[in-house]
Amino acid sequence: MTQAQLEALLQRLTERLALALRADPFDLRIGQQVGAELVQAHIASAEGLGRTIEVIQLRLVRDLDLAVDDVEDRMARLLATVATGYARALRDRTLDEQEAIRRAAMMARAQAERALRESESRFRHQATHDPLTDLPNRTLFTERLTTAITAPGRGADRIGVCFLDLDRFKVVNDSLGHQVGDSLLVSVARRLRRALGEHLVARLGGDEFVILVERTGCTEDVVKVAEAALAAVSEPALVDGHELTVSASIGIVERQVAGTSPMELMRAADSTLHWAKAAGGARWSIFDADRNRRELARYALSAAIPAALDRGEFYLDYQPLTGLRDGRVVGMEALVRWRHPELGVLRPDSFIPLAEETGLIVRLGSWVLAEACREAGTWAAGAAGAADAPFVSVNLAVRQLHRPGLVQEVQGVLGRTGLPPERLQLEITESTMMSTVAEPVRALRVLADLGVRVAIDDFGTGYCNLAYLRDLPVSELKVAGEFVAGLRAPADDPGSRTDERILASLVSLAHALGLTVTAEGVETADQADRLRAIGCDAGQGWHFGRPGPAVPHLDRSPALTDTAS
Secondary structure (H helix, E strand, O other), X not given: OOHHHHHHHHHHHHHHHHHHHHOOOOOOHHHHHHHHHHXXXXXXXXXXXXXXXXXXXXXXXXXXXXXXXXXXXXXXXXXXXXXXXXXXXXXXHHHHHHHHHHHHHHHHHHHHHHHHHHHHHHHOOOOOEOOOOOOEOHXXXXXXXXXXXXXXXXXXXXXXXXXXXXXXXHHHHHHHOHHHHHHHHHHHHHHHHHHOOOOEEEEEEOOEEEEEEEXXXXXXXXXXXXXXXXXXXXXXXXXXXXXXXXXXXXXXXXXXXXXXXXXXXXXXXXXXXXXXXXXXXXXXXXXXXXXXXXXXXXXXXXXXXXXXXXXXXXXXXXXXXXXXXXXXXXXXXXXXXXXXXXXXXXXXXXXXXXXXXXXXXXXXXXXXXXXXXXXXXXXXXXXXXXXXXXXXXXXXXXXXXXXXXXXXXHHHHXXXXXXXXXXXXXXXXXXXXXXXXXXXXXXXXXXXXXXXXXXXXXXXXXXXXXXXXXXXXXXXXXXXXXXHHHHHOOOOOHHHHHHHHHHHHHHHHHHHOOOEEEEEOOOOHHHHHHHHHOOOOEEEOOOOOOOEOHHHHHHHOHHHHHHXX
């Protein structure tokens, strides 16, 4: 309080004490009230009480000019009551303050405990739930899946999982932005939860969701869930002003609980999801144990290629390209084989696609090129001399053709092996030659200028334009065996005559462009005779020799044998 307020308070209390001293009968309660009011006014120090008693005793009687017989007695008793009231009020205030402090401490503790519980609870809407969609996350899903599989007494004999991934979701993020993508995920999560409320739906991350189907009776139970999920996802959604329609792919696994584990179940579901994606998306696929074993075997085979190259497990067989006019071996195609320590000799179709998928085809193809040129360099010495020695034909994969430094690689191999450029033929697929990418064609043109032969393999199975070939650095067409196969039928067969006319046209057009033609897949003498009659230059196939070591083919070539003798 201000100084004026303090003086007014003290004046009022003094007047009350003066009144008490004069009162008859003498009222002791006034002294207690005065003492209490002093404490209430926060005049609660020991010095404050002492100074009050001192002033009252020394000044009050004198200033009032009292002449009461018992004034001293009254004063003493009055002072005692003031002290008593003061002490009681001070005690009560102290107790009240202590109680207030105790209550405040209890409330603070309760608030702290509540805040801690809320914080722990939030740490747990964060540890087990996805912050974007509020769906259970991977942690909670794994816990529920583990419990469903391992907890005793749950009564579940079978269990199912649907692994869902949105198709082409990256396009949404890239074209409309991640904010729209996140809003779409929230919308998808809401629809999945609404459509599959009785099942646990979780978001694993990105655009991947998973649905746990407990206590299934058969695979059909999980298929129904998957179809409901696909229908829910495919509903058009208005997201941030954009009307979006998306689809999803689902991998389904349904099996007995006994003998499985959460990790195995999720791995199987993940593999099956990729099958659905590979089939075009917007569908579900069911786990197939046999297919999974085959794919695991393919993966193991793919992973073993680098070590197999290091250990020298690959080798080359050769199939002759034989001139149809004189029966001379004009060239030999190098065909890679794998002498696998456990699986035996593997044909190219069992590992070349794997190498192409993983990019290992570049290293493998480089080895084939180098080894074929090295072996071809020895043919001239043991056959008919450099002039009549056959060329070696090596297939170039798409990745090899698009690899920078192809020209330098070929030049380096020819330099190390001493093989003349004209005795190397590079076989390119038809679709590769029709590519709009200019760099591979430019590289082949440089090699052709050096003297290296360039052939189009399996010609006729793609969409090659013969007129376009005029501007390409190509020296030979290898006609696909599909056309040659028709020549196995009798010459008067309508289908056979059609194939023969097609082949005759291809040969005629190729010759007009200055190209030689080799027919693939020649298996009979009759096919060879008919091909010779329409002007085809060379043939390749079992009729002329199956793939094998190079020397026996060279020894069987009449032109080379006669020249060598």
